[in-house]
Amino acid sequence: MTITHETPAFATRSHGHFIGGQWTPAASGRTLPVINPATGGEMGSIAAGDSADMDAAVAAARSAFEGEWSTWTPHQRRQLMLRVHDVLLENFDELALIETLDMGAPLARTQGLREWTSQVLQFFASQTDAATLSSPPNNLPGDFVTLRSLEPVGVVGGIIPWNGPLIGLWWIFGPALATGCTAVLKPAEDASLSVLRIVELMSQAGVPDGVVNVVTGTGAEAGSALAEHRDVDRIAFTGSVGTAQTIVRASAGNLKRLQMELGGKSPDIVFADADLDKAVPGAAMGVYTNSGQVCVAGTRILVERKVHDEFVERIAEFTKSVRVGNGLEPDTQLGPLISARQLERVQHYIEVGSSEAELVAGGKRIEGEGFGGYYVEPTVFAGAHNELTIAQEEIFGPVATIIPFDDREEAISLANATPYGLAGGLWTQNLGTAHKVSKAIDAGTVWVNCYGVLDPSIGFGGTKMSGYGWKGGREHVESYLYPKAVYMNLD
Known part of the structure; x- marks a missing residue:
């Protein structure tokens, strides 16, 4: 066996949630072990989140959405995303190694995601002008001006699986940053480390506190709390059909917008x-x-x-x-x-x-x-x-x-x-x-x-029991926005 890579210190620590720009232990004090699937051995631990932790994360995301972040121009958000791009690529060898240790994929595969990560970040950075304003002609009597805009939906909840978090988180964070939304992400309890390291790097790159938040834990506790939360405006989920059906039912409380990428037998x-x-x-x-x-x-x-x-x-x-x-x-x-x-x-x-x-x-x-x-x-x-x-x-x-x-x-x-x-x-x-x-x-x-x-500029999605909604492309970005019409009577 030829293994010469030194385990990053980040992979062996006890990790809290990332809420409002701060590392925060679980409100209950509980943790979950981090298991290396290549050895079956324990490396470190993550916080076991529940509804109390999710309440705090959603509150931080809402505060950021309604605060200074709402004043950022498309150009400022684009510059920020390009800074994130540069910081992540500078640290990508560490991220790839963490991903391999945490979920088992060969290092050749995780290191090979460098170019894809660069592409996906640059694509979403290019979409910061998606919230365009237009003044279409109207058919109203009198002297009216009509304006039509696309506005950020608000707080987006993301639930991603363990099979590729280094990829999966960008389908949430990318469009959120591009459109001016904020996000709360619940990664799979089996593979959370690369997500936690990425949000730490994003903060170092200048992402404002509360814009991206991560609560770790099980789907039954942390995931359900996010799906049911009445102050979350949109849920993007990747996982099983059964869990998706549960999320659809939970979304009825405040009629959340939903995006579902589910199973396949292709x-x-x-x-x-x-x-x-x-x-x-x-x-x-x-x-x-x-x-x-x-x-x-x-x-x-x-x-x-x-x-x-x-x-x-x-x-x-x-x-x-x-x-x-x-x-x-x-x-x-x-x-x-x-x-x-x-x-x-x-x-x-x-x-x-x-x-x-x-x-x-x-x-x-x-x-x-x-x-x-x-x-x-x-x-x-x-x-x-x-x-x-x-x-x-x-x-x-x-x-x-x-x-x-x-x-x-x-x-x-x-x-x-x-x-x-x-x-x-x-x-x-x-x-x-x-x-x-x-x-x-x-x-x-x-x-x-x-x-x-x-x-990522073309994207993908499913039909039938494989879900609905599109990942990548302009459609993905616009699903984080809602249309607004303004009628101005100039008489």
């Missing part, structure tokens, strides 16, 4: 004319990236029967070559799962799959020297059909299910035979097939001859 379709040299590793890593802990993972690989057997043989061979290990090792491609609970979940689905289909690669927990954490082999099931449990339920682990099809119409039918509609992909060298099938797939994002690429 199809990745391989046609017979596909370049298998690209499709095999592309489809495989469309499942295995981040150890399968990705909401858009293409875990249902639909393969045209003409090339099915060859594809299965080649993806099984590729899968057996994937290097699983501690994310700090330079040659690691897949790190551990996030927790013992997630490992148990994935193992359960592998057991179910073994009774439903043919296991052609993987399927075992990895244990032994150097594997004290939550490791599982990337896994492939073949001989499957679309009604199986492993083809319908989101596993959130590195488990691929291969389903054969005979023609384009069947592929589309199979692709859409799921309650989800988050993403999809297809591999073909036929332009007509690419156009027609991508249009026919019920999903917010479709990739052709690639999988999982993302441009």
Whole structure:
């Protein structure tokens, strides 16, 4: 095992909430352990927040929103965001290392997010003029001037999962800073450290106290308190359908605006004319990236029967070559799962799959020297059909299910035979097939001859049970604003 990285002191501390620019212990005094999923060992602790802590954070956010922050011009906010950009990039090696220690992703992956972080911050900084004022013509009798503006909605609550907090927090903080909103973020209790370090750096870069706040803790306590809070104007949530339904019900108290990015069981379709040299590793890593802990993972690989057997043989061979290990090792491609609970979940689905289909690669927990954490082999099931449990339920682990099809119409039918509609992909060298099938797939994002690429200026979102609302692009920014009309009688 070749690990030479020194653990940052920040990762081993006992951390409070970040409220109003200050580190604050939980009102109850309770804490939660921080577990390194690569070893299963405890590193430090975070505050276990509840409704009292959330009340304080929302109050700080409301005070900031109604205070000096409301007087900042778009240009001032843009300059601030560019300062944040520079400070974060200066400290990005530390942030990547913290993320790897906290949630297990290979350091090559977390360090690779440097350019994406730069892009997303610069994109949202470019959107600070989104709240435009116009004077459209009107049809009123007399002498009226009509003005139309976009105003910040107020305090935004964000709840993000553990599979990529270094990415996830920017879908909340980015548009909030761009539009003049303030934010209270509840990161997942399994991976909060990179979020806490980022808000500390944001404060050092000049973000005013109370503009961004973080309350750590469980979803049942801190998350529910944020979702139910009557002084929160908007909730942006990424997570499971069940939790989303609870948030929707909780939002009725003050009719919060909602944005939901939920689960997926995304199809990745391989046609017979596909370049298998690209499709095999592309489809495989469309499942295995981040150890399968990705909401858009293409875990249902639909393969045209003409090339099915060859594809299965080649993806099984590729899968057996994937290097699983501690994310700090330079040659690691897949790190551990996030927790013992997630490992148990994935193992359960592998057991179910073994009774439903043919296991052609993987399927075992990895244990032994150097594997004290939550490791599982990337896994492939073949001989499957679309009604199986492993083809319908989101596993959130590195488990691929291969389903054969005979023609384009069947592929589309199979692709859409799921309650989800988050993403999809297809591999073909036929332009007509690419156009027609991508249009026919019920999903917010479709990739052709690639999988999982993302441009924050374009964005992504889902349909059906995968949620609603858009992340990235102008639509995302404008969802943090509400329209206002002013009628002036000049007579």
